[in-house]
Amino acid sequence: MFSEEINKAEALRWAMVGGGRGSQIGYAHRSGASRDGHFKLVAGAFDIDADRCRDFGINLGLDADRCYADYQVMFETEAKREDGIQAVSIATPNGTHYAISKAALLAGLHVVCEKPVTFTVAEAQELKEIASQHSRIFGVMYGYTGFQMIHQAKEMIQRGDLGEIRVINMQFAHGFHATEVEKNDPGAKWRMNPEVSGPTYVLGDVGTHAFYLAQLMAGLTVDSLCCTRQSFVKSRAPLEDNAHVMMRFTNGAVGTLWASGVNAGSMHQQKIRVIGEKASIEWWDERPNQLSYEIQGEPARVLERGMGYLHNDDLAVSSNRIGGGHPEGFFESWANLYSRFGIVMKAMNAGDLETVNNTWYPDIDAGIEGVQLLERCVESADDNAKWVDFA
Incomplete structure (x- = not known):
């Protein structure tokens, strides 16, 4: 507690x-x-x-x-x-x-x-x-990253509960920018301006969140990636409002990242799914107090924040601000x-x-990794989705 x-x-x-x-x-x-x-x-x-x-x-x-x-x-x-x-x-x-x-x-x-x-x-x-x-x-x-179940997932992966990691699916794909909202929204407008936002829009704005969560949970190093990105609202070009990234990790695992602002009808859809040889886990930021845990051959289960069966590490348990069953959220994560x-x-x-x-x-190393992701994604996408080394 x-x-x-x-x-x-x-x-x-x-x-x-x-x-x-x-x-x-x-x-x-x-x-x-x-x-x-x-x-x-x-x-x-x-x-x-x-x-x-x-x-x-x-x-x-x-x-x-x-x-x-x-x-x-x-x-x-x-x-x-x-x-x-x-x-x-x-x-x-x-x-x-x-x-x-x-x-x-x-x-x-x-x-x-x-x-x-x-x-x-x-x-x-x-x-x-x-x-x-x-x-x-x-x-x-x-x-x-202040949500406790992220650190529960990290501990489970480190302890080998999933076995060797094979696949990581990352996504942060909302629908709030499915139309040209920036015409009347200054907070959105600067995000679509390369001089202010930088070389990317959704990859930098939301994609880096999902990427860092996955890196924190799984602890894997990216070896190479390829990226394709689109500007479905044409006025946003050259910045993307949708992007797909494929990744190869140094341990042989593979991964995908979907970053989007045009997933019409979606709230956040920020989900991280880590698949191992024995089991899989999945976290969804719209239900941050739960972690799905699926062991091959057994009924799927949902782990709840604040419960005694969680790994008793420094972050997944000691960050609980109120007993299990009470929903903790965004502001608790930031706190x-x-x-x-x-x-x-x-x-x-x-x-x-x-x-x-x-x-x-x-x-700052987490920040450097995020910027490196953006540099490599732009390099790949601008060269017809060519595979590029991450390092």
Whole structure:
């Protein structure tokens, strides 16, 4: 069971870049970060419009003079204060992630960044080096990885419950962009703009989520892949609103990834199915408290969050915030991640490298892997779905 008594150190003074009025993701960050007392929001560059930024920040309870229209001014000004910020979360469009993250690290701040962290692997590797040089934590907001049943699946695979892994099917295929919604939706519009979104749309926006979940659960390394992508809403070209990826893993397993925004009628359809020689498991983010477990020759069963029969590892059980039977959801997943971000940031500040090294969280390497997926998918798709090496 989750322990709310673990937070003994003073809350980290925390700020946000982006995530202003009307931002669903901004609210998710603030909700997750505030849950367990690891972070206290004291400043923000929520909006490039100074008046909107100030008004929004004041409504969140911040002092007006700590609401900034420019993130660089915020970093510089806060660095001069004795009570200046120690960490920052970046919830801005993709094209800004690299510059803001780099400026934050150079300012001595811990970082939590939305994905994809950069447009290129080279940029992401540079951020990793800067974070290491400055002894800063760099977390990547793969928000679904805080669900306990993901870690139950990981433990089952590691213990050999499925046998040797043969097939992994990944998908995140919603239908909310089946028509040209971006005409009237600014939040969707930037995702279809290559200058802001980067070289992909759905692969970067949702495909990386499913890919990282599968990587976390199965622990396999991709050897090569081929990708085909389409722009069914023609105005979105060259960015795709649908993509299919085939993968070969180094252990001989194979996999597929379907990322789509045009799966008409679908909510999320984010599902990860891992198939082994003895059994299969499947997780669906619309039913995150359950894990399907199917052993060949036996009746299918559904494992439930919070039950004593789950593997008693650090994440699948200790992250439960309420007893089994009560549905935990998206905000609990984010709170679990922010709790871990807080633990490792405080440990890094205290020079406690043992805690840093032994605490799981989605780190910059997870972000690099996601960017590498996008680079290779674009390379393959632009060369008539040619198979390309992943590394």
